Amino acid sequence: MTLSINDVSKTFVSDDAETIDALSHISLSVNNEEFICILGPSGCGKTTLLRIVAGLESASSGSVSVDGIPVTRPSPKMAMIFQEYSLYPWRTVEENVMLGLELRGVNKPDRVTAAEKFLDLVGLKGFERRYPHELSGGMRQRVAVARALAIEPSILLMDEPFGALDAQTRNRMQYELLRIWEKTKKTILFVTHSVDEAVFLADRIVVLTQRPGRIKEIVTIPSVRPRERTSDEFGQIRRHLLDMIKEESDLVQ
Amino acid sequence: MTRRLGLVLPILLIIGWEVVAIIVNNPFFLPKLETVIPVLLSPFSDVLGTGSLVDNALVSIERVVFGFALAAAVAIPLGIGMGRFSVLNDFFDITLEILRPVPPLAWVPLALAWFKIGIVSIVFIIFIGAIFPILLNTVDGVRGVKNTWIEVGTTLGASERQVLTKVVIPGAAPTIWTGLRVGFGISWMCVVAAELLPGPTSGLGYLIMYAYNLGEINVIIAGIIVIGLIGLVVDQGFKAVEKRWFGWRGLER
Ligand SMILES: Nc1ncnc2c1ncn2[C@@H]1O[C@H](COP(=O)(O)OP(=O)(O)OP(=O)(O)O)[C@@H](O)[C@H]1O
Ligand SMILES: [Mg+2]
Numbered sequence: 001m002t003l004s005i006n007d008v009s010k011t012f013v014s015d016d017a018e019t020i021d022a023l024s025h026i027s028l029s030v031n032n033e034e035f036i037c038i039l040g041p042s043g044c045g046k047t048t049l050l051r052i053v054a055g056l057e058s059a060s061s062g063s064v065s066v067d068g069i070p071v072t073r074p075s076p077k078m079a080m081i082f083q084e085y086s087l088y089p090w091r092t093v094e095e096n097v098m099l100g101l102e103l104r105g106v107n108k109p110d111r112v113t114a115a116e117k118f119l120d121l122v123g124l125k126g127f128e129r130r131y132p133h134e135l136s137g138g139m140r141q142r143v144a145v146a147r148a149l150a151i152e153p154s155i156l157l158m159d160e161p162f163g164a165l166d167a168q169t170r171n172r173m174q175y176e177l178l179r180i181w182e183k184t185k186k187t188i189l190f191v192t193h194s195v196d197e198a199v200f201l202a203d204r205i206v207v208l209t210q211r212p213g214r215i216k217e218i219v220t221i222p223s224v225r226p227r228e229r230t231s232d233e234f235g236q237i238r239r240h241l242l243d244m245i246k247e248e249s250d251l252v253q
Numbered sequence: 254m255t256r257r258l259g260l261v262l263p264i265l266l267i268i269g270w271e272v273v274a275i276i277v278n279n280p281f282f283l284p285k286l287e288t289v290i291p292v293l294l295s296p297f298s299d300v301l302g303t304g305s306l307v308d309n310a311l312v313s314i315e316r317v318v319f320g321f322a323l324a325a326a327v328a329i330p331l332g333i334g335m336g337r338f339s340v341l342n343d344f345f346d347i348t349l350e351i352l353r354p355v356p357p358l359a360w361v362p363l364a365l366a367w368f369k370i371g372i373v374s375i376v377f378i379i380f381i382g383a384i385f386p387i388l389l390n391t392v393d394g395v396r397g398v399k400n401t402w403i404e405v406g407t408t409l410g411a412s413e414r415q416v417l418t419k420v421v422i423p424g425a426a427p428t429i430w431t432g433l434r435v436g437f438g439i440s441w442m443c444v445v446a447a448e449l450l451p452g453p454t455s456g457l458g459y460l461i462m463y464a465y466n467l468g469e470i471n472v473i474i475a476g477i478i479v480i481g482l483i484g485l486v487v488d489q490g491f492k493a494v495e496k497r498w499f500g501w502r503g504l505e506r
Binding site: 054055056073074076078079080082084086088089090091099100102103104131133147151 | 399401402404405406407408409410411412415419420423424426499501502504505
């Protein structure tokens with residue numbers, strides 16, 4: 001599996017013909033089973049980039065390809081986890097997770113088996129019959145992760161999936177995600193605006209500038225895991241990233 | 254407790270009615286309770302040669318079911334189309350906005366001219382009465398389906414058709430159901446009103462008009478009570494389904 005983003009730019013045209021440049025000349029080549037974090041200030045185009053990769057939005061120029069095939073619409077090779085809660089409230093947890101397989105016409109017993117497997121993987125065994133409104137925010141994002149994994153994509157696109165969670169839950173979810181990643185061998189594109197989160201998770205961090213988002217720098221993180229959040233080495237990387245982000249936000253003032 | 258509180262007013266009204274009836278002592282103005290209750294207690298015996306209360310109620314219900322079902326069969330698909338495709342909405346919108354404020358009963362003369370006196374005319378009036386609430390709620394419901402829900406569906410591999418059946422329709426169902434409930438209430442009003450007009454020779458509306466011509470006010474009141482009770486029971490049925498199947502709407506968060 002190779003994912004490549006080739007010189008992607010995106011300009012939105014609003015109803016009153018105003019144009020908004022969201023992304024400018026983004027190029028990135030993602031290796032198989034790599035964990036990439038995209039870090040950038042609010043509004044710099046992170047969601048837009050992920051949506052273009054997912055095939056939900058088209059680039060104004062440039063292209064995205066997976067295994068050399070250009071992405072023009074959503075592909076079963078990729079699954080997306082959205083920034084906002086996205087579970088179907090009328091479906092139980094299990095039914096949410098089974099949806100992707102249901103759409104492919106997989107029979108019920110196999111769907112149930114798959115749902116069980118992935119719910120177990122995200123630590124939600126026993127919650128099959130619950131409805132989303134009965135779950136906490138963290139649990140709901142786990143269901144969303146299980147639902148995405150259930151279609152067995154090779155790439156996971158995650159848009160600030162833990163952004164709405166409290167610090168403790170967030171840390172736990174980060175551990176869990178790494179565990180799942182190591183177990184399932186996915187390639188992950190993970191959007192965040194938390195430096196700490198990016199340093200903890202990523203193989204490489206792609207830092208974007210203020211809107212229109214351009215790549216400011218790509219920072220490679222030493223591949224040791226699990227990472228000690230407070231170690232000197234990561235402290236230095238963190239400082240470097242924070243400086244870059246401060247530089248960016250100073251530009252707007 | 255609140256349910257019991259709700260019973261106080263009906264009881265007071267009944268007592269007040271009886272007191273006034275005794276004072277007035279004129280069965281052609283306000284009959285006593287004792288003359289109304291026997292009519293209600295023998296729903297299967299003939300009333301004034303028009304058939305029993307139950308017979309007449311069944312006739313009215315049959316007409317409503319026809320007109321209502323027809324309205325739902327037209328309004329739901331049309332509403333889904335209009336909610337989903339702005340071209341369809343733009344095409345129908347103005348026409349519907351002009352027709353909507355016309356009271357269903359204003360169509361009576363035209364219905365008689367087109368379909369003559371008979372069930373077709375009555376069903377037509379009911380159809381007109383029920384179609385707008387069902388249509389408007391369906392359009393609203395479909396528009397209210399979150400874009401994220403639809404995008405999750407497409408990233409999981411849903412075809413256009415599957416998006417409709419697995420996401421849009423279930424997502425809009427609670428609002429559509431509200432439309433059906435309101436539509437049924439209006440249908441019920443329409444059937445009784447249409448039966449009051451010259452032409453029909455059966456139905457609850459016909460029965461109370463006929464009783465008026467014979468000066469049998471007690472039958473009129475008994476008829477009104479039956480009309481109210483049937484409306485109430487059906488509405489409770491709609492509410493029960495709403496609670497059982499669409500309870501998720503209020504619980505989303
Ligand atoms: N459909 C759209 N139409 C017009 N402008 C849009 C659209 N989607 C996004 N934008 C604009 O593009 C820019 C980037 O938006 P985007 O959602 O990608 O930012 P983001 O980096 O994900 O922000 P956040 O961190 O707050 O989620 C913003 O200025 C936004 O207003
Ligand atoms: Mg975003």
